[in-house]
Amino acid sequence: MGDPPIELLLLTERPVARNDEVTEIDAIVEVRCRSTESVGRAAHAMNLCLAVDRSGSMSGKKLETVKRSCGDIYRRITGEDLFTVVIFDDDAHVVINPQTPRDQVEERLAAITPGGMTNLSLGWYQGLLELQTHMETHHYSRLILLSDGQANAGETKKTTLAGVASAARDEGITTSTIGVGNDFQEDLLEVIATASGGKFWYIDESGIENIIEEEFQGALTVALDSPTVELSLPRGVTMSRELNSLRKVSRRYRLRPLKGQDTFNFAVRLEIDPTRMNAGELTLGATLYDGGRRVAGTEQSVALAPLPDVTRAPVHPLVRSVVEQFEAATTDERTVKDLDESNLSGMRKMLTAEVARFRAVEESLLAGSGGPDGDRYGGEIEHLAWHRSANEVSAAIVDLVQPYPAEPAVRILLSRLRKGVVHKFGLKNARQYGSSRPDDDVQLGLLVEAIGLADVLIAAFPDDREALESKREKLREYLARFAQ
Incomplete structure (x- = not known):
């Protein structure tokens, strides 16, 4: 059996x-x-909404990719599914809803053009309202919220947004958020996703299509x-x-x-x-x-x-691992605070200590992996190893930039590192087991940028060449690991 x-x-x-x-x-x-198909898929259709930032910074490839992804998804949904597209800048508009004639969908998507400011909360609220309007007991409701910019209008308080997200979850609506590029406010997108039971994604513009597809496929396999x-x-x-x-x-x-x-x-x-x-x-x-x-x-x-x-x-290794990961989520919170306060020394010590704790847990899991639950132990080891490696990447980047806090390129990289830490925190906080290719891409992007910065620093500070080359080599080793 x-x-x-x-x-x-x-x-x-x-x-x-x-x-x-x-x-x-x-x-x-x-x-x-362990089901490969959605439990009761025939009885529970989707009520899906994409809320898309169309502010001026989305012009060009980013917006065109999103429009194409919306069209691809619409062509694949069944007759029982409901599909809505909301666009927002300093205002919000519903461009497609479940009553939109099928022969008008492509035309309406093509007509979407870039706009002005970014009222993220308004776009999200409009998406929630549309889902609530069309919600029925035999549908499960999903909202995908995508933004590439600062929320410079509307509600921006994290506690307020978390409260709305939690209330929406109580009604059966889950929101996943996608932050694109380097200018979006990761704290807001992470708290919305976590409070509503969704996932926070951090990607560059080349990954938009893959993330929307992964979220759509995830909605199809709800157990x-x-x-x-x-x-x-x-x-x-x-x-x-x-x-x-x-x-x-x-x-x-x-x-x-x-x-x-x-x-x-x-x-x-x-x-x-x-x-x-x-x-x-x-x-x-x-x-x-x-x-x-x-x-x-x-x-x-x-x-x-x-x-x-x-x-x-x-001591049961799985219990030890789960408890350690909860404690590690608080480390990520402190890491973000250290980045905001430029306390790079304290951040590096904390990351190094967490890496050591994760290694100890991995060893205990490995010792118990020969039993009947060996596959589960192996998966847990891989899961822990990913988070440990991500911490090692963060520590290596901090080690590289710590002596040069005034360099503009250093501040840019630290801003990107902050987004990566919040992304990792979101995975832990939502108890997302394992990692996906887009999660690896976050670390790859950080490493590529850090290696490029090392070259810049070597040219600017020739007296530090030996130390910088050693740090650059370590970053290249991590790059090879995540690129596998």
Whole structure:
């Protein structure tokens, strides 16, 4: 018999806890999807909206690529799907909606021209309104928001935008955001995507078509559109710390939509008081829902034992990995702050420490990869290795530019590095498992620009040639790794 299409696991860092005093134990919930096709695709069509920045900076190749991508998607949707295109600059306009005659779609797309300023919030709000207008219970709603510029009009407060995104998610609307080039406000796009359960993409203009296609394909393979998880804790067990950034709705953790081939996990820290229990073990439970439908349930028993038995029990590598990644997301937040405050020395130390921690977790996963869950361990190792390598790239770039803070080219590269860090933070925060080719392209772009900057610095500071050449060689090694 094959594996079930949806598997729910509840794992604890150790199979035992102390029986003589109050202690804490970490646990993770993991959802594994193995379906190659959307569950119930025939019964759940798409309600899809593309909200596109058409401000003046989008003129030329960028806007033409988006228009072509919109046309490609429209030609591939089914008769049950709903399709909307909103364009915005300092105003917002609906150019295509589900009632648009099919023979007018191409003409309306071709008529889109560049405009003026960038009222990002207005364009997004208009897209949400259109989706809400056409929303029905048998559709799942997706919005793709693309911008290449600064939001210089409309709402720009992150907390306000996050609140709107979260409320839209409660209604069943997920927004993914695409930041193009080097001028967009990554903080706004990241918070919109994360709060609504989508993904934040950072690309140069050559990658627009690929990202829109990947988002469209992801929408076609939805396995769980509105997944939530509820934990069941026995008497004597309480929540000590939420090792995740998930929102709770009616005691259930709200997850992002899960695709047909997807893994999602999150961690919690529990406090166990053995004096409030009568038995020699306790049982934790977790239940997975999709909307109001129960999908799966699982339980995990934890024995109560003396301290020597607890210390001898091995730590579960997957639990350790998920907890470490949550802590690493806070490192990314501090890294952004260090970049904003030009604290490059502190940033480099923090990144170096995180690289060492990730290596230790990778080693523990490798040691346990020979068991029945070996494929999952291998995937986790690759996942961790990507984030570790991305941190190594950031540290190497900081090492290169730290002695030359006043150079204009250095400030430009650090601005791009900030976008890369926010992109990586978005992957962790949304618990995006694994990486895609566009994620690699972010690191490749940073490395190519850094290597070019090294050449400029060698010419400008010949006395530093030896040190700069050594740093440039390290950057080339990382470039070869990501280019594989």
